[in-house]
Amino acid sequence: MDDNLNLCLVLNTRMAARAITRRADGKLRPFGINGAQFNILAALVMQQDRSVTEMAKALAMDRTTLSRNLSVLERKGLVSVGPGENARKRQAELTKAGHKKFESVIPEWRRSQEELRQNLTNPDFMTTIAGLRHLSAL
Amino acid sequence: MDDNLNLCLVLNTRMAARAITRRADGKLRPFGINGAQFNILAALVMQQDRSVTEMAKALAMDRTTLSRNLSVLERKGLVSVGPGENARKRQAELTKAGHKKFESVIPEWRRSQEELRQNLTNPDFMTTIAGLRHLSAL
DNA sequence: TATTGACTCGTGTATATGCACGTATAGGGT
DNA sequence: ACCCTATACGTGCATATACACGAGTCAATA
Numbered sequence: 001m002d003d004n005l006n007l008c009l010v011l012n013t014r015m016a017a018r019a020i021t022r023r024a025d026g027k028l029r030p031f032g033i034n035g036a037q038f039n040i041l042a043a044l045v046m047q048q049d050r051s052v053t054e055m056a057k058a059l060a061m062d063r064t065t066l067s068r069n070l071s072v073l074e075r076k077g078l079v080s081v082g083p084g085e086n087a088r089k090r091q092a093e094l095t096k097a098g099h100k101k102f103e104s105v106i107p108e109w110r111r112s113q114e115e116l117r118q119n120l121t122n123p124d125f126m127t128t129i130a131g132l133r134h135l136s137a138l
Numbered sequence: 139m140d141d142n143l144n145l146c147l148v149l150n151t152r153m154a155a156r157a158i159t160r161r162a163d164g165k166l167r168p169f170g171i172n173g174a175q176f177n178i179l180a181a182l183v184m185q186q187d188r189s190v191t192e193m194a195k196a197l198a199m200d201r202t203t204l205s206r207n208l209s210v211l212e213r214k215g216l217v218s219v220g221p222g223e224n225a226r227k228r229q230a231e232l233t234k235a236g237h238k239k240f241e242s243v244i245p246e247w248r249r250s251q252e253e254l255r256q257n258l259t260n261p262d263f264m265t266t267i268a269g270l271r272h273l274s275a276l
Numbered sequence: 277t278a279t280t281g282a283c284t285c286g287t288g289t290a291t292a293t294g295c296a297c298g299t300a301t302a303g304g305g306t
Numbered sequence: 307a308c309c310c311t312a313t314a315c316g317t318g319c320a321t322a323t324a325c326a327c328g329a330g331t332c333a334a335t336a
Contacts, residue, residue, distance in 0.1 A: 005180045007267055008247070009254050010162045010173045015198040016273035017155030022200075022294075023276050024148045029295095035148045036322065042143045053284060060153040062160075062324045067286070072321070088284040088331050109146070116147050119276075123261060123269045129145055131266035134258055135154035138161050160324075167325095174292065191314060200294045205316070210291070226301050226314040 013135060027112055031105050032076070038109070040069055041078065041102045044094050051089040052081075060136045073098070151273060165250055169243050170214070176247070178207055179216065179240045182232050189227040190219075198274045211236070 005011070024035030033041070043059060050058070056066040070092050073079035078098035084091040094102065117125040143149070162173030171179075181197060188196070194204040208230050211217035216236035222229040232240065255263045 004251075005184060007251070008177070008180065009251065009263075009267070009270075010158055011177045011180070012267055012270040012274065013151075013155050013158045014174065014177065016270040017151050018200075018293075019198045019274045019276045020148055020151045025294080034321080036152065039146070039149045039152065042146065042149070046143060051284075060157045061322095062156075063284085064286075064325085065323050069322070084284095086284090086332070090285070113142075113145070113147065116276075120269070120272055123265050123272075125147075127261050127265060128269035128272070129147070129150055131258070131261045131269050132147075132150040132154040134261075134266070136150065136157045138157045138254075138257075156323075163324080172291080189314075199292095201314080202295085202316075203293050207292070222314095224302070224314090228315070 009135070024112070027108055028105065031101065031108070033078075033101065033105070036069065037073055037076075037078075038102075038105060040066070040073060041094065041098060041105075044079065044092060044098070045102055048093050049091065051084050051091060053089075055092070147273070162250070165246055166243065169239065169246070171216075171239065171243070174207065175211055175214075175216075176240075176243060178204070178211060179232065179236060179243075182217065182230060182236070183240055186231050187229065189222050189229060191227075193230070 021035050024038070028034055028038060039059070043055060047055075047058075052067055052070070053063050056063040059066065070079055070081055074081055078095055078101055079092050080095050080098075081090055081092045083089070120128055123131070159173050162176070166172055166176060177197070181193060185193075185196075190205055190208070191201050194201040197204065208217055208219055212219055216233060216239055217230050218233050218236075219228055219230045221227070258266055261269070
């Protein structure tokens, strides 16, 4: 009916997410974590003192999703979730093993990121990132 | 450690996918389907005579994922999966109800798509799509 | 202080995603 | 006809995702 369905932003964004997630998961498999988990570790490295809800908002993620993802990382011994400022809030932080894991992955992350940067032209890397950020802010 | 973690393409792509998926799911809820399901219906409208594997490849999706997603649509009565050219291949096609559902959603899809097109500047809509397609092709 | 409304979180349920593994068929080459 | 490899598919498992619902907590105010 409508050929412009190929321009559907939902379709294209989800396809991109599947593709890059598969790629990342493959590269991370030897480390025992996946891309989603690496993203959470990175978020914790960059900012520790946030409640689960605040952290979820920063990741454009549902609160309950992050909560369960943190449980997985807790089971792996990479993250520790405890009480926050008051009795409601809960905070996550990296364990020593979590820090080590994260550091061990960084070189591979750098390689992968650089490879993507090289491959992206028209639009280039930064333009693509800008587009993704607009979408995240919906 | 590394502030450039904010430029992680995996993080940004996944965030975008979550955000736009939530948005689409919300708009589609009254219709009884979600964004992922709409994408599959659209793929079937545009090209019927493909095996599950071929269709999955076109959607940058794992074969088994598409297979299960088709089952959900089959249960909803929107899709019918049957044998293909030979005894191995299987093919999906829209049922009459599937066609009706798809047509009924198109106006809302148009509105939503147009709204996104308006909102996207720097980079604009087509540039963003181009970036997403590069990522999908990984 | 008691109450009310806003906030924070966990659990149940359904779907989406992909890998590992096994089964079945198709198409050659012997 | 027989095997062998490539192809196509389904199932089991683990994780990711989000909504609906309910429980516990905080803070303001009546």
